[in-house]
Amino acid sequence: MANQAAIKQSSNTEGMVNGIHMETLMGTVNAIQKTPELGQCKFRARNTWLGGSRNCTSISGFYGAGQEFEHKQTFKLQADEPPILAGSDEGANPVEHLLNALAGCVTTSMVAHAAVRGINIEALECELEGDLDLRGFLGLADDVPKGFTEIRINFKVTSDADDLQTLKDLTRYSPVFNTLMQGVNVAIELQEK
Amino acid sequence: MANQAAIKQSSNTEGMVNGIHMETLMGTVNAIQKTPELGQCKFRARNTWLGGSRNCTSISGFYGAGQEFEHKQTFKLQADEPPILAGSDEGANPVEHLLNALAGCVTTSMVAHAAVRGINIEALECELEGDLDLRGFLGLADDVPKGFTEIRINFKVTSDADDLQTLKDLTRYSPVFNTLMQGVNVAIELQEK
Numbered sequence: 001m002a003n004q005a006a007i008k009q010s011s012n013t014e015g016m017v018n019g020i021h022m023e024t025l026m027g028t029v030n031a032i033q034k035t036p037e038l039g040q041c042k043f044r045a046r047n048t049w050l051g052g053s054r055n056c057t058s059i060s061g062f063y064g065a066g067q068e069f070e071h072k073q074t075f076k077l078q079a080d081e082p083p084i085l086a087g088s089d090e091g092a093n094p095v096e097h098l099l100n101a102l103a104g105c106v107t108t109s110m111v112a113h114a115a116v117r118g119i120n121i122e123a124l125e126c127e128l129e130g131d132l133d134l135r136g137f138l139g140l141a142d143d144v145p146k147g148f149t150e151i152r153i154n155f156k157v158t159s160d161a162d163d164l165q166t167l168k169d170l171t172r173y174s175p176v177f178n179t180l181m182q183g184v185n186v187a188i189e190l191q192e193k
Numbered sequence: 194m195a196n197q198a199a200i201k202q203s204s205n206t207e208g209m210v211n212g213i214h215m216e217t218l219m220g221t222v223n224a225i226q227k228t229p230e231l232g233q234c235k236f237r238a239r240n241t242w243l244g245g246s247r248n249c250t251s252i253s254g255f256y257g258a259g260q261e262f263e264h265k266q267t268f269k270l271q272a273d274e275p276p277i278l279a280g281s282d283e284g285a286n287p288v289e290h291l292l293n294a295l296a297g298c299v300t301t302s303m304v305a306h307a308a309v310r311g312i313n314i315e316a317l318e319c320e321l322e323g324d325l326d327l328r329g330f331l332g333l334a335d336d337v338p339k340g341f342t343e344i345r346i347n348f349k350v351t352s353d354a355d356d357l358q359t360l361k362d363l364t365r366y367s368p369v370f371n372t373l374m375q376g377v378n379v380a381i382e383l384q385e386k
Binding site for chain 1: 214222247250275306325342
């Protein structure tokens with residue numbers, strides 16, 4: 001488990017690879033290796049409908065490494081829809097938020113696993129595009145999938161990796177990538193307020 | 194297709210159900226019903242790594258209804274990791290962003306489909322929790338899934354629906370819910386910058 005001293009050092013460049021404080025990361029890795037139950041996490045979010053297509057998610061904490069953690073601030077994320085979907089365009093729409101989740105996760109996974117392997121990344125950026133046919137969501141055609149039918153990510157990287165395939169292979173560790181590729185059961189309950 | 198006059202009216206309460214301007218929504222529905230190709234959308238995001246576990250997604254536009262649309266502003270979404278994952282906790286982490294995408298999408302889908310059916314929703318909120326074992330992401334156990342193994346959503350609603358099951362059934366239209374339940378292929382390319 002990371003201790004406070006280790007966390008504070010993370011602003012130094014000493015002991016850092018790709019901007020990641022390796023002692024902190026390896027502390028977590030070693031703790032979970034020793035006590036596998038510490039790997040079990042519960043991530044959480046709370047959402048409030050604001051009328052029409054607008055809603056706001058608050059993210060304040062999570063369970064992991066055998067204890068509850070509070071984020072240092074509550075993160076607020078706004079969703080809306082564009083005018084052609086009768087929204088007021090005050091925020092990214094939910095499927096765009098999904099692309100954001102995927103982009104962030106694959107990026108972080110590649111950077112962290114590269115760090116562990118001593119591969120230095122200088123720059124990394126990506127563009128994503130996902131195909132979605134609105135006839136599914138609108139209920140206009142039962143044979144049209146309601147979700148994304150494919151998502152493409154194109155990365156551009158500057159690194160000292162011997163070959164790009166090694167870096168590309170590290171994307172397989174991404175939790176969001178795996179959740180999307182494998183699918184996951186979403187259990188929905190609804191009760192009166 | 195929604196015209197400018199219809200969009201401007203959307204701040205009035207006349208012709209609104211659940212805060213959604215029905216003429217605008219039905220205009221889009223009717224246009225896609227008449228010309229199915231208009232349903233094809235490409236949603237997009239661009240992400241830049243900021244060092245360590247930090248990265249930022251920009252969302253500026255999408256393709257839909259046969260044309261390119263620009264959002265009225267570029268939405269910026271920040272991701273980071275908490276200290277135990279060697280991050281600086283400057284933003285929600287990617288798996289929390291995924292919960293946000295799901296929450297927003299199921300909420301909007303329920304509200305819009307309720308509106309079309311004349312069901313008035315007064316209040317709607319939800320809590321989400323997803324199970325994830327870090328041993329997968331960290332590469333510590335090949336038999337542990339790297340993604341979420343289950344996600345639960347608990348909604349609380351105030352509405353004039355005759356029965357809650359009717360409302361709950363509307364969640365099946367959500368694109369993010371369907372993407373997660375069915376899975377989707379994510380094609381990753383990587384090239385030197």
